[in-house]
Amino acid sequence: MSEVLDDGPFFHGTKAQLRPGELLAAGFPSNYRPEIIMNHIYFTALRDGAGLAAEIAGMDGTPHVYEVEPTGEFENDPNVTDKKFPGNPTRSYRSTHPLRVIREVHDWTRLSAEDLQLWRDRLAGIRRGEGGVIIN
Template sequence: MTDQHPNFVQSYFHGTKANLHVGDLIVPGNNANYGERKAKFVYASSNLNVAIWAAELAVGDGPGRIYVVEPVGAIENDPNLTDKKFVGNPTNSFRAREGFRVVAEVKGWQGHPSEEITAAREKVDLALKNGAPIIED
């Protein structure tokens, strides 16, 4: 008898305020989570905490949401973080020009304390006010 081991597939998470459904495509050209410009890429992470921050800091009035997504094309390391803010890619952050497909929604996730969210949002707002690009496409 031979032991059969299942193949494991990398999971990716996308944090946002958008109300999406299983099967929906998240594609470039929509408003970015931060600021008012159109995104040229869609970003995701295999680190749930990164997706939680994205959901909490995203522009919009609705609740933050986190989706399990799969790429529909090639993905690459997020150049906004990889070897810029961090050595390597410890946040496991990626981007895709073709986008991602929603395969599930993460329910019951634990958010950060409100004072941490407020402090992080103030940093993002200040950077936007000073013209610093939050995401460089």
């Protein structure tokens, strides 16, 4: 496990409507590729990163960003750290342990309609096998 140098606060973006105290856990379909069951739950220390994840999630509903608290060990997300970016500039993490919802946050930056379409096109390309990385 790599060293994690971040104390948070941490955020998770989704279209699911959640309440404080609820737990988010691995073992469910990916927000981006529902045919994949996730072994980890992903989160970030960047509100807008969580907002991006919420906006491009493949499920129906309104995007939400939640402040979350890891309930166990976590690690740097290898999908966006040294694999694609040196270090962890996206401050993205993953855990096999649940995340506890602390509260919903509302002060995150929404994508423009044009940027949202670019991300949707990128996701469609990944689903077609054209490669790429999704920031969780």
